[in-house]
Amino acid sequence: MTETREQVVARVTAAMEGGADDPFVIRNAVKADARGVLPGAWVSVADGVIDAMGAGDADLETRVAHLGGPDRVTVIDAGGMLVTPGYVDIHAHGAWERSFDDGPDGIATARAWHLLHGTTRQVLSLITNPLDVMEENLRHVKAATHARPDVLGSHLEGPFLALSRKGAHDPNCLCDPTPERVERLLKAADGTLRQITLAPEREHGMEAVRRFAAAGVVPAVGHCDADYGVAKRAFDAGAGLMTHMFNAMNGLHHRDPGPIPAAAEDPRVVIELINDGFHVANPALRLGLKFAPHRIAFVTDAMAATGCPDGAYKLGALDVNVVDGHARLVSNGAIAGSTLILEVAVRRAVHELGMGLADAIEAATLTPARAFGFDRPNPVTGAPLGLVAPGYAADLLVTDPGTLGVRHVWCAGRRVS
Incomplete structure (x- = not known):
């Protein structure tokens, strides 16, 4: 049955x-x-x-x-x-019609889909919302982190993003990372916030990078208008990740290189890449994989429509329409996450991008684990991943x-x- x-x-x-x-x-x-x-x-x-x-x-x-x-x-x-090894996804928002912002039931439902498809560990990404809503969502993830081994903690994608690179985030909720806002989020997470994506060029941006890093959080440069110099300073200040390279950031230009080369040339930085052929076309994916061998982490950016038919869905408070498995905002057509799973990302890497099996598996296992020190014995997972x-x-x-x-x-x- x-x-x-x-x-x-x-x-x-x-x-x-x-x-x-x-x-x-x-x-x-x-x-x-x-x-x-x-x-x-x-x-x-x-x-x-x-x-x-x-x-x-x-x-x-x-x-x-x-x-x-x-x-x-x-x-x-x-x-x-x-x-x-089981796959480790450090940037995903949900699946099976539920988001990780939806509280305990949403977390349990979305995790079940990803877990059955091989993602044994996941950092739960929370979308930009009013600050009090984000605090409550952090508390739900904290409870799940303490209750079950497959939840590694939370990733805040926002609210400290550049308006010009907001993607599918609610512009009314974007704000500067003032010390008071930073402390509110750290307090709500209570040691379970693993990553925060922010635009370092925003007012208080560098100060926030340093504060989050000092609190054991890995700041990620993304959804930003940072130039090469600003991105480099952010990495020197403690940022250890680049959020979904190529997406929601300045592109490469030979006289204005932007943040991507700053991440690629810094051996301390792990670089996220959405390997679905839609967020990033295959030729750019193959190029990106060569930028930083052994430092590319496949992520899904999966939203609630993952594992579901095409149709109407939500990303936070925003309406999303999914056609042919691709999610876009109804309001302006912006890409609104994905319906990717890491099982498919690994398959695409081997069968479509020509990546070796061991390297493709590394990008979905050891590299994302290493971004948070989970490749070594640690207080969160105990045994390394x-x-x-x-x-x-x-x-x-x-x-x-x-x-x-x-x-x-x-x-x-x-x-x-």
Whole structure:
């Protein structure tokens, strides 16, 4: 019997709020992550962490015996399919008709869709709204962050954006990052704000970059009119990300280079890229991937229409129309997020952009994790994210080697599908 959406959401939520599964082993797999590809691999998991990995049946039998024997350990045959790390999306707004701004039910519903398609961890992006609404939304994400391992915290896309580069953000809610506004947002998030996109050229912009960075938040340069010099100063002041490169910012010009070269030449900066062929055309995507090898993080910017038919939707308070899977504001035709998922972004990278499998997986796993220090042991996730290796979190996907479609998902050792 096919599950209803409500049943799926309830099942996934229960898995995320429960404990890790009993020990298990995935065998007969092709391990693929940022370190490369290993045929004939097996992966052993205990207490939500990868405790061993290897190749060959003799070593596998030894490992199963160590964990308590075949009567206690579940052995899963991958049938020669890929085993990869779970995907990490650091910029997405929702799915399945719900936004992360919609409170606990919206978070649970949208996360279920992304999780079933391989995004085991997500930083929840919140759209520009009146400041008191943004504070309340931050508190909802804080609660989810403490309740379930797949929610990594929040990303504020606004309200400190350039009016001229507002994209699909409500112009009536944009404002300068005064110290009082900055402190209100930090207080509401209470240590769970991971990223904030802002225009550093706004009044108080550089001061805000320094304050957020000092509070452990990663400022992101984006939705801005910053020139090369301003962007470079923002990165020197503590900004560590560029929000969806090419979109909502000055383009490249040979005499007025803008913010993109400032990010590309700075080894401290991770650069987001929406790999859907619509936000950025394939020739520009291929060029962008060469700007900063191992520092490109695939993001989706997915909004509520993700996983849904074309039609009318909302992004914050603004009306959106989705045609052929592409979201635009009804008011002015501006692009209003996407309906992309990372499963598709990885597939596009390999099949359409000519990217190597290990590099494509890295852009959806290790690189976004590294933007927040989640590639190392840390207080938020405990075990590091982004690799299929001993000591890393048991965020694992079994995927089809031909289509790169996700078949099975585990997050922190909890089986989801």
